[in-house]
Amino acid sequence: MTELTFIAQLGIYAMMFVVLAAAVAAVTLRNLFHCALALAGVLIGVAGMYLAMHAEFLAMVQILIYVGAVMTLIIFAIMLTQRLGAGDVAQNNKQSLFGAVAAAGFVVTLGGILWKTPWPVKEEAVTSSFSASDLGESLMTTYVLPFEIIAIVLFAVLIGAIVVARKDAPKGAEQ
Amino acid sequence: MSAIDSIPFFIPEILLLIGAFAVLFADFFVTNKKLIGITGLVILVATACLARLPAEPQALFSGFFQLDAFTHFFRYAALGIVGVTILTSLSYARMPKAYQSEYYSLFLFMAFGLILMSAATNLLMIFLAVEFVSIVSYLLVGFLKDDPGSKEASAKYLLFGSLASAIMLFGMSLLFGATGSLDLDVIRAQLAGSGFADLGLISLMLILVGLGFKISMAPFHMWAPDVYQGAPTPVTAFLTVGPKALGFAVLIRVLAGSFDHLYSHWSSLIFVLSILTMTIGNVVAIAQNNIKRLLAYSSIAQAGYILMGIVAFSDTGLRAVLIYLIAYAFTNLGAFVVVIAVSNRFQSDELESYSGLGRRAPLLAASLTIFLLSLAGMPPFAGFIGKFYVFTSALEAGFVSIAVVAALNSAVAAYYYFRVIRQMYLVPASDEDPISPSFSLALALCLMLIGTIALGIFPGPLLGFISQIVPL
């Protein structure tokens, strides 16, 4: 059993490393389409992390929505707004070094604080099982207000996005 | 309280939602789009009439909507601000003709989102409400057709806003991890335990990034001038008061609800940020020649003054914040009504178009003078009452230096406010045609004037209401 656990741990650490490498690729590559593909890699890797943390339904949702819908949207937008031959325009502005230093400093500070904090790990949280039907029940009873509100948000956003992105109607259609 | 039992308390908001949908679908049946806008106003008034304050604070919907005096206060504020914005939009010359019902409908949804922001005592609801208001704002900023400035402003607003929200969310996730819960009360109880001070502070700083963006606090204010300039002017008027006031509401909830025992740690941070905000806002405003940018920097500086009340964090301080927000709402909205009236006539927001306004439109010029004097803090206008209470609270709490800096800043601000007044009265106009604002603009102007002057002379009733809200 311990060998299996060790292999599982090794696999998860390898996945974390791949996700971080893909994330660095997503912010540094010059060709925007490659960045989008790197982002898809990050999203799939994060879904794998959810599986490692026993959140199976969430992993499925991540792949369906993030990799399925949001990535499609991003790639659509890239296709519609890029001339794909123009891959060698500089993608990063002059503040790259300052940004990298600032980000590194932030990681060191926050990482130090997070390492030292006495996280109150609870045994029942670690061993509890939480299935999709429990999730559904929670959403419908305790969390019903946020659930309804997100529906309204999505509706309002849909209407607004259509208005903002729409080509103007031809002259004769104005009222 | 479960969902079914909460519905009777939630009826005003449900009416607002049904109204938003009705306004949207009325587009199919009604050809006169202004009627749709007026319907929107009627719905807002009806919602305000139905709003009731229960005897005890109620935690509706299993704790996701806290109905107490604080929420009730901001309900009226939100409905009023959106109402005045719709009133001024009715006669905005550059309104896109084909999408008016979507515009009014989005504003009604926005009003609902603002009320949610004031009632949120749970990190999930805070995030949801803040994002709701933000995303609808990004859309409203980009509403002008074929105007690259509007789309660029919208893009800039979206990028800054999404980044700020994402950073705030990271802070919220750390807070959730340390305390195991999303409720502000439970978080306060758990954070008081040992070993969490560092984590509490850093998550507060991350949350301040997101909330500071909403209230245009420095150094997260840089989006404001470009966004305010590019947006349609009624939307600008709304953005300078609506999300800012509700952003302060959320800030008060978070600070008072979870971080009050860490006050000694974060008070100096907010102290510095307050001074930075008011100074940057006032100093950069001096050089502005575009009235929208000038008012944008002025509103950044006003956020700095309001933060003084938060630094003081006493009962007086929080009451000062609330009364300043109402005074500022009346004043700033009024100023923008005049800006819309002038830009309807001249299609320009540069200060040159204001020359000779004293002769051409004496009532408009006089109103703008009153609003600018109120922003500068002159008695007997509402701005004086706000500044008076904020200064008093800072001095009472022992923060003398910040009061001195604020006083110096007010003097600097008076310079650029008087520049506009001078332009209106002492610079001769290029032509002498009178400007007559339309009925809805005139009505909005009257309401804001009444509010500014009445609040300056009779602040008593409002103060009485506010002293029921604080202590929280």
Added chain:
Amino acid sequence: MIIPLEHILMFSTLLFAIGVYGTLVRRNLIGILISIELILNAVNVNLVAFSRTTALSPDTGQIFTFFVIALAAAAAAVGLAIVLALYRTSRTIFTD
């Protein structure tokens, strides 16, 4: 949990920092949106990790994650709508 909580937190902090770096240095609007998605994913990893270890009730973190995913999708949709509108009016999506 096979992996200790602190390791997952280090991972998500690194992902967060990479995302923030991306938003500061990218010139292209869509590039900035991609970086913001990285930040939101780091937050989600945090939330799920905490809901599995320190949360008082096991559903809170995962449900919060759902809402973050939904709002991130909404924000991405709005962002891309604005990018399209901007491209149509000014033929460029570079931020400088």
